[in-house]
Amino acid sequence: MKTxxxxxxxxxxxxxxxxxxLIVTNLLNIRYLTGFxxxxxxxxxxxxxxxxxxxxxxxxxxxxxxxxxxxxxxSDAQVAIQIGSAxxxxxxxxxFARGSSIIAIEADSTSLALFNQWSEAMEQTIVPxxxxxxxxxxxxxxxxxxxxxxxCQIADTALSRVLPKLSDEPTENEFATELDYQMRMLGxxxxxxxxxxxxxxxSSMPHARPTDKKIVxxxxxxxxxxxxxxxxxxxxxxxxxxxxxxxxxxxxxxxAVEQSQIAGVSKTLLEMEISSIDKACRxxxxxxxxxxxxTHSTGHGVGLEVHELPWVHSESNSSxxxxxxxxxxxxxxxxGELGVRIEDTIAITQAGSECLTIISKSPxxx
Amino acid sequence: MKTxxxxxxxxxxxxxxxxxxLIVTNLLNIRYLTGFxxxxxxxxxxxxxxxxxxxxxxxxxxxxxxxxxxxxxxSDAQVAIQIGSAxxxxxxxxxFARGSSIIAIEADSTSLALFNQWSEAMEQTIVPxxxxxxxxxxxxxxxxxxxxxxxCQIADTALSRVLPKLSDEPTENEFATELDYQMRMLGxxxxxxxxxxxxxxxSSMPHARPTDKKIVxxxxxxxxxxxxxxxxxxxxxxxxxxxxxxxxxxxxxxxAVEQSQIAGVSKTLLEMEISSIDKACRxxxxxxxxxxxxTHSTGHGVGLEVHELPWVHSESNSSxxxxxxxxxxxxxxxxGELGVRIEDTIAITQAGSECLTIISKSPxxx
Numbered sequence: 200m201k202t203x204x205x206x207x208x209x210x211x212x213x214x215x216x217x218x219x220x221l222i223v224t225n226l227l228n229i230r231y232l233t234g235f236x237x238x239x240x241x242x243x244x245x246x247x248x249x250x251x252x253x254x255x256x257x258x259x260x261x262x263x264x265x266x267x268x269x270x271x272x273x274s275d276a277q278v279a280i281q282i283g284s285a286x287x288x289x290x291x292x293x294x295f296a297r298g299s300s301i302i303a304i305e306a307d308s309t310s311l312a313l314f315n316q317w318s319e320a321m322e323q324t325i326v327p328x329x330x331x332x333x334x335x336x337x338x339x340x341x342x343x344x345x346x347x348x349x350x351c352q353i354a355d356t357a358l359s360r361v362l363p364k365l366s367d368e369p370t371e372n373e374f375a376t377e378l379d380y381q382m383r384m385l386g387x388x389x390x391x392x393x394x395x396x397x398x399x400x401x402s403s404m405p406h407a408r409p410t411d412k413k414i415v416x417x418x419x420x421x422x423x424x425x426x427x428x429x430x431x432x433x434x435x436x437x438x439x440x441x442x443x444x445x446x447x448x449x450x451x452x453x454x455a456v457e458q459s460q461i462a463g464v465s466k467t468l469l470e471m472e473i474s475s476i477d478k479a480c481r482x483x484x485x486x487x488x489x490x491x492x493x494t495h496s497t498g499h500g501v502g503l504e505v506h507e508l509p510w511v512h513s514e515s516n517s518s519x520x521x522x523x524x525x526x527x528x529x530x531x532x533x534x535g536e537l538g539v540r541i542e543d544t545i546a547i548t549q550a551g552s553e554c555l556t557i558i559s560k561s562p563x564x565x
Numbered sequence: 566m567k568t569x570x571x572x573x574x575x576x577x578x579x580x581x582x583x584x585x586x587l588i589v590t591n592l593l594n595i596r597y598l599t600g601f602x603x604x605x606x607x608x609x610x611x612x613x614x615x616x617x618x619x620x621x622x623x624x625x626x627x628x629x630x631x632x633x634x635x636x637x638x639x640s641d642a643q644v645a646i647q648i649g650s651a652x653x654x655x656x657x658x659x660x661f662a663r664g665s666s667i668i669a670i671e672a673d674s675t676s677l678a679l680f681n682q683w684s685e686a687m688e689q690t691i692v693p694x695x696x697x698x699x700x701x702x703x704x705x706x707x708x709x710x711x712x713x714x715x716x717c718q719i720a721d722t723a724l725s726r727v728l729p730k731l732s733d734e735p736t737e738n739e740f741a742t743e744l745d746y747q748m749r750m751l752g753x754x755x756x757x758x759x760x761x762x763x764x765x766x767x768s769s770m771p772h773a774r775p776t777d778k779k780i781v782x783x784x785x786x787x788x789x790x791x792x793x794x795x796x797x798x799x800x801x802x803x804x805x806x807x808x809x810x811x812x813x814x815x816x817x818x819x820x821a822v823e824q825s826q827i828a829g830v831s832k833t834l835l836e837m838e839i840s841s842i843d844k845a846c847r848x849x850x851x852x853x854x855x856x857x858x859x860t861h862s863t864g865h866g867v868g869l870e871v872h873e874l875p876w877v878h879s880e881s882n883s884s885x886x887x888x889x890x891x892x893x894x895x896x897x898x899x900x901g902e903l904g905v906r907i908e909d910t911i912a913i914t915q916a917g918s919e920c921l922t923i924i925s926k927s928p929x930x931x
Contacts, residue, residue, distance in 0.1 A: 262772060306678035311670065311693055314677045327677055376749040383742040406628060 200234035200342070203275045205335060206244065206255065212330045213246035219299035220245050221328055222292075222317065225308035227503045228332040229257070230430060233278050234270045237263040241288060242278070243295055254279045256295055258288040289320035296321060303328035337500055337508040338522035343431065344546050344553075347501065347524055350387070350433035351544060351555035354426040357381035358437070358558055365420065365441055365564045371396040371409035374422075382426040391425030391432035391505045402438070402538035405495050405530060416442045419449055419537050421530075425505060432505040434526050435556040436542035443565040452489070452531050452539045453562055459483040460541040463497060463527040467545040467552050473515040473525075480529040481513075489531050498526040501544055523547040524555070566600035566708070569641045571701060572610065572621065578696045579612035585665035586611050587694055588658075588683065591674035593869045594698040595623070596796060599644050600636045603629040607654060608644070609661055620645045622661055624654040655686035662687060669694035703866055703874040704888035709797065710912050710919075713867065713890055716753070716799035717910060717921035720792040723747035724803070724924055731786065731807055731930045737762040737775035740788075748792040757791030757798035757871045768804070768904035771861050771896060782808040785815055785903050787896075791871060798871040800892050801922040802908035809931040818855070818897050818905045819928055825849040826907040829863060829893040833911040833918050839881040839891075846895040847879075855897050864892040867910055889913045890921070 209232065213221055223229055223242040230236050232244070240259040255278040259267055267280045281291055296302055304317060306327035318325050339347065361377045369377070375394040382390060397407035398414040402421045414420055418441050425433040438456070440449050463480040477497040484490045498511030501524050509517050511525055519525070524547070530540030543556045575598065579587055589595055589608040596602050598610070606625040621644040625633055633646045647657055662668055670683060672693035684691050705713065727743045735743070741760040748756060763773035764780040768787045780786055784807050791799040804822070806815050829846040843863040850856045864877030867890050875883050877891055885891070890913070896906030909922045 304677065306681070307676050309677045310673050311675045311677060311680045312672035314680075315672070315693065327681065373750065376746060379749070380742060380746040383745070384739065 200270070201272070201275055202232055202234055203277060204340075205232050206277055207247075208335055209244055209330070209332060210247035212335070213244065214248045216330045217301055218246055218303045218328065218330060219249055219301045220296055220303070221330060222302065222304040222309075222325070223332065224305050224313065225332070227430075228305070228308075228336070231332065231336055231503060233257060233276050235259070235263075235267055236270060236430065237266055239263070243292060245299070249299065256281055256291065258283070258291070260284070285316075289316070293321060296323060299323065301326065303330070305332075333508055336502055338520060339502060339524055339546070340522065343502065344522070344524065344548060346429045346431035347433065347544070347546065348555050350391070350426045350428035350431050351435065351557075353382055353385045353387050353428060354424060354433045354435055355556060355558040357385055357387075357426065358422065358424065358435075362439075362564065365414060365439065368413050368415050370411045370413050371398055371401070372411055374414060375409040378422070378424055385426070387426035387428055388430075389427050391427050391434060395421060395423035397421045397538065400535050400537075403532045403534050403536055405532060405538070405540070414441060417446075419539060421538055421540050423540065423542065430503050432501055432503075433556065434501050434505055434542065434544055435558070436528055436540045437558065437560060437562075438539045438541060439562050439564045441564050443563065445563065448537065449539075451487075452533070452537060455484060455487040455489050456529055456531050456539045456541050457560065459493075459529040460527060460543070463529060464543060464545060464554065467519065467525060467527060467547065469519055469521065469547050469552070471519050473509055473511055473517050473519060474513050476511050476525075476527060477513045477515070480527065484529065484531065492531040492533060493529055494532060495530065498528050498542075500525055519547050521547055521549065566636070567638070567641055568598055568600055569643060570706075571598050572643055573613075574701055575610055575696070575698060576613035578701070579610065580614045582696045583667055584612055584669045584694065584696060585615055585667045586662055586669070587696060588668065588670040588675075588691070589698065590671050590679065591698070593796075594671070594674075594702070597698065597702055597869060599623060599642050601625070601629075601633055602636060602796065603632055605629070609658060611665070615665065622647055622657065624649070624657070626650070651682075655682070659687060662689060665689065667692065669696070671698075699874055702868055704886060705868060705890055705912070706888065709868065710888070710890065710914060712795045712797035713799065713910070713912065714921050716757070716792045716794035716797050717801065717923075719748055719751045719753050719794060720790060720799045720801055721922060721924040723751055723753075723792065724788065724790065724801075728805075728930065731780060731805065734779050734781055736777045736779050737764055737767070738777055740780060741775040744788070744790055751792070753792035753794055754796075755793050757793050757800060761787060761789035763787045763904065764807075766901050766903075769898045769900050769902055770904070771898060771906070780807060783812075785905060787904055787906050789906065789908065796869050798867055798869070799922065800867050800871055800908065800910055801924070802894055802906045803924065803926060803928075804905045804907060805928050805930045807930050809929065811929065814903060815905075817853075818899070818903060821850060821853040821855050822895055822897050822905045822907055823926065825859075825895040826893060826909070829895060830909060830911060830920070833885065833891065833893060833913065835885055835887065835913055835918070837885050839875055839877055839883050839885060840879050842877050842891075842893060843879045843881070846893065850895065850897065858897040858899060859895055860898060861896065864894050864908075866891055885913050887913055887915065
């Protein structure tokens with residue numbers, strides 16, 4: 200995988216922030232910067248001003264010797280691989296950091312215990328990093344959009360395969376298990392998160408976990424699910440009604456959420472303010488006197504994490520840019536009674552805005 | 566769930582260590598101490614000397630209001646539940662800690678970023694805790710052994726259901742997916758870890774991940790898997806040979822590993838030194854000139870984590886005690902050729918040593 204451009208961008212950010220070396224401990228950030236997917240590793244990245252062609256160092260242990268060599272093109276990524284114990288890693292890091300003064304470490308992914316070890320080992324004081332690699336990860340390149348597209352396709356196909364089983368009245372747990380099974384059989388590493396299958400009154404809880412309740416005729420069923428493909432996550436929600444004649448209330452709520460979601464998606468355009476997506480969804484629901492029942496945020500970025508930058512809410516002061524991939528997921532929840540949520544994932548690409556989750560939104564299953 | 570005895574034990578440890586208040590951030594430790602399973606929470610526990618009947622404080626957010634009330638018997642656990650924002654949590658903690666001088670925090674599960682927030686919020690200096698709740702978690706009570714027994718039974722049953730499918734020559738990925746599916750259908754929350762199905766030459770890699778390689782006649786197949794039940798993990802490995810006439814080499818290696826594993830299990834007795842389990846396994850393999858091919862450690866404790874205290878290796882200076890639940894899992898790996906591993910989970914109970922993983926070890930599948 201070509202990752203040189205990502206490391207170059209990071210080196211420039213470090214330079215601006217006055218950081219000479221960044222210690223990267225978040226494994227997803229290491230994967231993003233180098234392509235390495237091992238479960239143990241630490242990456243040292245020097246700023247561009249230290250020396251434009253100074254290589255970074257990736258430390259990992261003997262289990263990953265072959266894998267690291269296979270996954271990282273050292274000259275492309277400008278990263279040298281070092282295999283060894285934690286002690287060797289600290290010794291090498293001391294040498295590497297000679298002549299540098301500001302050493303920063305990722306503060307969210309470094310435990311206090313590990314921070315204390317680094318502080319003891321190094322000659323310099325180590326500070327929490329003000330540079331966030333997550334900010335770079337927000338803007339996906341074409342390879343990443345392609346991975347996300349595949350993840351979404353797998354999830355769509357899996358749901359379309361298991362949807363007919365809804366009429367067999369499975370339990371929520373059984374249906375979630377079938378859906379996860381199909382995603383894996385289609386090549387996914389696993390679900391993106393714990394699949395939500397919430398039926399009847401359970402659908403009114405936005406974060407419901409599947410239970411042993413049977414899904415029966417007359418139930419609304421919220422299905423919020425995703426597949427992981429090469430580390431990239433999909434995220435999609437559909438709401439169904441089991442039976443041929445939905446209640447008036449279901450029809451009214453469903454139609455309002457559908458309009459709200461379309462209103463939000465219509466704002467997922469290059470350079471549009473992100474807060475306007477949130478506003479469009481909420482204004483639309485307000486038109487049906489349902490705004491108060493939309494009790495969570497409107498969306499989020501999707502990538503190596505299922506929830507990442509940018510956050511789609513009213514206080515965002517950012518605009519959509521090339522490479523943003525965001526969800527739009529308004530919902531209405533009537534406590535103890537009924538919930539409806541519809542969610543798509545949209546990528547902002549050179550060719551325009553692309554909805555990656557394309558399974559039908561037709562809600563009736565009989 | 567009755568957890569008062571766990572909190573009482575912790576309070577005494579804090580007292581011995583001279584810690585007035587421990588800030589618990591590890592969610593598994595919070596679950597262990599209180600029964601609360603939410604995905605966000607912080608627990609403050611005062612030492613027994615501060616005041617024998619001082620309640621602890623569990624902070625969590627609004628999503629978990631009902632769940633926390635349902636899961637925690639406040640008077641039994643001696644923990645008061647407080648719902649609110651991070652800011653409110655810090656304000657309440659300052660009040661709670663008035664008059665205390667030594668405040669410690671769990672160093673492995675607290676990020677540098679969170680530690681800095683706590684340090685800013687509190688009047689006292691916060692230090693990394695020298696008391697490890699993981700040490701208490703090592704010794705399971707009867708309820709916990711019962712959860713582990715169920716987890717092992719689910720895994721056993723699932724494997725016995727899918728084993729006949731081996732002769733259909735599925736891919737490693739397909740077989741792993743079927744096994745995970747059956748565990749969930751039997752009520753597991755999920756697999757205990759990423760299921761290992763390693764066939765043919767792949768079996769020689771102890772940590773192989775399932776691939777799209779077909780499992781074919783003449784293959785050895787290592788299956789290392791477990792189920793999670795109420796948060797408790799099972800862990801079991803079986804090795805099979807697909808075909809009616811195993812190679813001489815497979816028979817020789819399998820028989821050696823089997824003897825080694827039996828030798829190790831025979832040492833899983835109350836008060837036995839843990840290092841002697843390791844020694845028994847390695848000595849047995851040495852008798853077949855195979856010791857050098859056993860390249861990982863012999864076992865580990867199992868509980869709320871699939872790998873936890875006690876570690877079963879030659880340098881252990883601990884002995885088995887009531888409530889220990891450990892794996893015994895010797896293996897022999899001939900690089901690029903063949904691997905065999907056999908693993909059971911054994912509980913040290915009042916009634917004696919109980920093997921929780923009881924699925925047959927007969928290796929031939931045809």
